[in-house]
Amino acid sequence: GAVVSQHPSWVICKSGTSVKIECRSLDFQATTMFWYRQFPKQSLMLMATSNEGSKATYEQGVEKDKFLINHASLTLSTLTVTSAHPEDSSFYICSASRGGYTGELFFGEGSRLTVL
Amino acid sequence: AQSVSQHNHHVILSEAASLELGCNYSYGGTVNLFWYVQYPGQHLQLLLKYFSGDPLVKGIKGFEAEFIKSKFSFNLRKPSVQWSDTAEYFCAVTPYNNNDMRFGAGTRLTVKP
Numbered sequence: 001g002a003v004v005s006q007h008p009s010w011v012i013c014k015s016g017t018s019v020k021i022e023c024r025s026l027d028f029q030a031t032t033m034f035w036y037r038q039f040p041k042q043s044l045m046l047m048a049t050s051n052e053g054s055k056a057t058y059e060q061g062v063e064k065d066k067f068l069i070n071h072a073s074l075t076l077s078t079l080t081v082t083s084a085h086p087e088d089s090s091f092y093i094c095s096a097s098r099g100g101y102t103g104e105l106f107f108g109e110g111s112r113l114t115v116l
Numbered sequence: 117a118q119s120v121s122q123h124n125h126h127v128i129l130s131e132a133a134s135l136e137l138g139c140n141y142s143y144g145g146t147v148n149l150f151w152y153v154q155y156p157g158q159h160l161q162l163l164l165k166y167f168s169g170d171p172l173v174k175g176i177k178g179f180e181a182e183f184i185k186s187k188f189s190f191n192l193r194k195p196s197v198q199w200s201d202t203a204e205y206f207c208a209v210t211p212y213n214n215n216d217m218r219f220g221a222g223t224r225l226t227v228k229p
Contacts, residue, residue, distance in 0.1 A: 004159075032215060041125075043206065043221040093160070097215045105217060107152075107160040 002028050004096050006108035013084055014116055021079045021111045023094030029074035030096035038091040050077045084115040118143035118209050122220035129197050130228050137192040137223050139207030146212035149190040151181055154204040199229045
């Protein structure tokens with residue numbers, strides 16, 4: 001099957017610091033990756049679409065300078081939360097598409113960020 | 117963009133009870149529909165999906181869903197739930213031929229042994 005892995009699974013950081021979360025497709029090449037944010041007891045909210053080798057497309061209301069996304073290779077996308085604040089505490093989930101439209105996305109385990 | 121509504125936030129059932137979780141979507145064009153399950157501490161897994169054809173779709177673990185176009189609905193069903201079905205269930209929709217996936221708020225299912 002297609003496996004997507006996120007690292008770290010959880011991270012605690014101090015307010016004002018930056019945190020990087022990695023999303024890797026382990027056994028396939030992902031031309032497109034998606035980043036979501038999930039608040040407790042709420043749905044996954046799409047933050048941005050990341051295409052390999054190009055700039056990410058952000059959803060309305062998502063700060064590009066706050067949430068930096070890099071998709072440097074076909075197996076890795078990173079989300080960097082810059083100058084994190086307590087309100088950025090959340091569960092961040094990535095998903096990946098094999099390429100083209102297959103109708104199925106493969107999800108990572110999620111990364112829980114807690115900003116103190 | 118498309119949107120999805122799941123009306124049941126938390127459903128509690130006893131084992132062997134039948135399950136139906138509601139899902140309605142809003143979009144002006146053709147869509148593809150999905151149900152994902154998230155077991156505690158695990159990642160999202162695909163239960164089933166509808167692209168075209170028979171509107172009654174069968175998925176894994178005995179789940180099925182029916183697409184009713186006139187009602188913009190894609191309800192999830194299972195005739196007899198098990199304790200191991202305790203999880204969070206998400207309905208999702210993409211525009212046809214597009215990976216832009218939007219999720220419903222999720223329904224937490226608790227099955228009592």
